Amino acid sequence: MPDASICRQRGWQKRGAPLASWAETFAQYLPLVDDPSAFLSALSSPLPVSFWVNPLKAQPEVCLAYLQSVGVVPEPVSWYPGAYRVRGWERPGATLAFLAGWYYVQEEIALTAVVALDPQPGERIVDLCASPGGKTAQIALKVGPQGLVVANEAQMDRLSGLRATVDRMGLLNVVVTWGDGRWVPLAEGQWDRVLLDAPCTGEGTVRKPVKSFKAAPEGFRRTVQALQKKLLQRALALAKPGGVVVYSTCTFSPDENEAVLDAALGDWGYVEPFEIPGLQSAPGITAWQGKSFRPDVVHAKRFWPHLNDTGGFFVARIRRTDVPLATETRPLSRKTPAFAPASWEPVDTLAQRFGIEPELLQRYRFWQRGNRLLWVALPHVRPLEGVTVEGLGMPLLQHTPRGPKPKTFALQFLAPRIRASVVELADEAAAWRFVSGQSQNLVAEGVSPGYVLVRFGAFALGCGLYGRGQLHSLMPKALQVQVG
C-alpha cells in the first residue's frame, strides 16, 4: 500500500507545497480507494476545463461552432447533456461568447450535486451556500420560469460573484439573499428541495491550477465540521416533509462527509440511493478511524478523481421525513434599503429608446432598492420576509442625470426584442476594442445619440454611449477582457 513516503519518492508534490503536507493529506485516503496508484497520479495531473451551454442565450451547436472557430475543441460530457470538456484551455473566460453569457465554466464533477437534487419545473428551491452560483444557475434553468431559487451566501465579498452569475446567465427567477445559512430566517418546512454545497477544506480541488496546495490546519477542520453540521440541520429544517436535501462537498475527508451526515440527520432525514448513469463512483463509507456511521451513508457517492478524470467530490441525497424540526434563527444586523415596486416610467423611457414593445416588458415586475438601480424579475419573484435580499432577478437600469442607463446584462437579455438604437460592429477587432473598454470612431446610420446596444454578429455585447461619430464602451471594469 503506498504511503506518504511513496508520495515523496514519486515526486507527487503540488507546485510549491510543503511536501509532507500534500503527501500526508492524501496518503490517509489510500486505504479507501480501489486503485491507490491511479488516485495519486490523477491528483498530480491537470484538470480539464468544463463548461455548459446556457440555453437561455445560445444554441449548443452555435456556441460550439464559435468555440471551434477560435481554436477550442470541446468534447461532450457523456453523462450531462449540454456540458463539454476541453483540455489545455487557459482562458475560458476570455471569449466573446463568455461575455455574452453563452456558457458557464464549472468543474465537471460539481455538476453532480444538482443531478442528485433533481429539480423539477415550477419548484421552490433554496441554495444555502451559493456563491459563485454555478449550481444556482443549473437549478434556476431546471425549475424554469414558474420556479424560484433562493440563492443565499454568507460572505459579503462573495455576493458580487453570485450576482454576476445570475446576471450573465440572464436568470429572472432567482432571489439572492445575504445571511449565515445556519440561522437564515427563511420559512421552515416549505421548500421542495434544498441544496447545501457546503464550505469545506476543498481537498478535491487539488487538481485545479492554483498556486499551491495547503493542507487545512486542524483547528479549521474542526470549525468547518461544526459549521457543516449546523448548516445541514438548517437545510433539513427548511425542506418540506418528503422534500429533498442534497449535501455536497469537494473534499475527501470522511469527517466532513459521512461523519456530518451521521451527526446531523437524526430522524429528520435519511440518505437515499440515486443514479447518475455513465459516471463511476464509490459508495459512502460506514467506518473511519475507529468511528462508525449510520448505515444509510452508504447511499452517498464518492467521486474519486481517477474514476472519471475529474476533481474529487462527495454527494448525498437526503429524503426529509415528517418529523418536525425547527432550528434557531437569528435576525440580521445589516440594514439595507428594502426592495419596493418601481415606477413604470423609466422602463417606458428605456422601451421607447430601444424600440421594445411595451407589452413585452409588462409581463415582468420591476423593483427598486434605494435610488440607484431598477431591477427586473418574473412576477412571482418577490422580496422575502425577514431576510436580507441582495438581488431580485437582475438590474435592468441605473438612474443617471442623462436618464435611465441600461445595464450590460439586461441589454443582452433584451437583445432579441430590441428594434432601435443598435450599433453593429464591423469586425472582430472592433468587438474586442469594445469589450476591453475602449472608445472608437464609428458612424452608425440612423442611430440617434445616446445609449445603444452594441452587437457583433450573433453576440449582444452590451451597452455603449454613441454620439458625434464616437462609440464609448460602457462595459463594467470587472468584465472588461483585454485582447491577447
Ligand SMILES: C[S@@+](CC[C@H](N)C(=O)[O-])C[C@H]1O[C@@H](n2cnc3c(N)ncnc32)[C@H](O)[C@@H]1O
Ligand atoms: C463550496 S462553496 C459554494 C459553491 C457554489 N455552490 C457553486 O456551485 O458555485 C461554499 C460557499 O459557502 C459560503 N459560506 C461559508 N459559510 C457559510 C454560511 N455559514 N452560510 C452560508 N454560506 C456560507 C462560502 O462563502 C462559499 O461561497
